Amino acid sequence: MDAVDAALGSMQRPIELHEPRFSDRERELVLDCIDTNWVSSAGKYVTRFEEMVAAATGSRHAVAIVNGTAALHAALVLEGVEANDEVLLPSITFVATANAVSHAGAVPHFVDSTWDTLGLDPQALEAHLDAVAVRRNSAWVNKRTGRRLRAVVPVHIFGHPVDMTALGAVAARYDLVIVEDATESLGSTLNGKGCGTFGHSAVLSFNGNKIVTTGGGGMIVTDDEAHARHARHFTSTAKKTHAWAFEHDEVAYNYRLPNINAALGCAQMERLDGILAAKRVLAERYLAAFRDLPWARIYREPKGAESNYWLNTLVLDREYASERDRLLEALHGHGIRARPLWVPMHLLPMYRDCPRAALSVAEDMNTRCINLPSSPFLAEAVQGTKKS
Structure with missing residues (x-):
């Protein structure tokens, strides 16, 4: 004690x-949303917040999402995770990581952590895959369940980066898509590179207890312009751009972050x-x-x-x-x-x-x-x- x-x-x-x-700056930006009636998922602060987070992580694109769990769910689906796939992740994580896999219709497959980082252990992952993975019909599957091994979700526990170099090598060997759970690691870097930039896409969280908060919020970040464009469309009910018509071209989700929340995030990001x-x-x-x-x-x-x-x-x-x-x-x-x-x-x-x-x-x-x-x-x- x-x-x-x-x-x-x-x-x-x-x-x-x-x-x-919170400071007067948060109050100022939130009141601007109220005074101008821009409080839902369209508005200048959504775009500004995305740009600020992209710059802070070193990503080219960011897509603001209503919360971290929704962002993880969307990110997994957008990366091709399908029903009955298996997604590898650490057992030591917040439940949202496993829940997002389940929401995608996939099956969580738990692997061990390491005291070196508190996160997923690439060596333990490789040893486990060597024992359970087999190549069938051009895909790696779990020979014990017959399910496809599709993705791996490293979690930077408490802001401490996973060994992404070693993990990347294992993921490449087994054709696993990496979706970084960077929900706890805004501002963390590994060898000068920002967490959230090691995989094809990553997810951040802005819950009330995070480094920066929007009350509730998340973000998908990626360097892939086409992927970011699809993520924005997919999380906006897949509504096609039109002056008045409501046309949608895929089954999608209403996951975009409201402007009033993004206003909080902009003020927080300034600090x-x-x-x-x-x-x-x-x-x-x-x-x-x-x-x-x-x-x-x-x-x-x-x-x-x-x-x-x-x-x-x-x-x-x-x-x-x-x-x-x-x-x-x-x-x-x-x-x-x-x-x-x-x-x-x-x-x-x-x-x-x-x-x-x-x-x-x-x-x-x-x-x-x-x-x-x-x-x-x-x-x-x-x-x-x-x-x-």
Whole structure:
């Protein structure tokens, strides 16, 4: 507890896990939407927000979506995932990743994670595919189920980039489409390249607890102009452009982000550099506070990465794993809204029967990791406390 207090200072309790902060600028842009009646999925802020996110990630195109789950669903369908396909993904992720696969009519296929990145382990994936994948009729299939292996969805857990070079090699060998789940990693880079730019397409989230928020929102990013154009059409009910006629040319979805939400995002994106800088200050405070503890450590960004440290993560030594829930209870009693990892997907009732690899690392992570309060304004508040 003393180490957490050292990192956070004498802030008023409770301290939530990750909170947004809004300024007069957000109010100004939202009121502009209301005053001009441009509050739905058309409007200047949607386009502006897309351009700002594309620039921030290093992508050529961005398509604003109503939330991250819808964006993942649409991205998978647009990449050719079909009913009864299998999509490989880590068991350690938020449930939206697996749900999006299910919404596409496909089957989640869970693979293990690595302590190197907290995300999907390319070596474990390759070893698993070597054991279960077989080539049939020009497609790779799971020889145990007979289903096509279509895609892999790496998730940059808590903003820490997956080893995308190694993953790309495995995906190429098995003809797997990569759809990056970059929902937690806006602003994170690997060897100078932005998360969300390693696959053909990627998805970001702007939920209320993310680095930048639109209240609820998501984004599909890609360098492929034709793919972006189709994504925009597909998520706008596939309505053909016409002055008055309602003509649609495919079964599609009404998934576009409203202008009023995009206005929030534009104002937030204007402060992105400052938010990321504050997040790193807070991460360094946590790293320093826990540096000499014999029973736990703060997870540090992977080699070659510059993480956004979306959620700072305390990793208990294995012999203290049984103390996780007692520590969480103590933190909450102290007004610190820490949390454990998400329940691994393969342990949830609706996904227990899905295909999976050995998941020893994922199950180990589940018992040993705790997310600590990580709002960017915490760094500013602590600095202010120190000055006073």
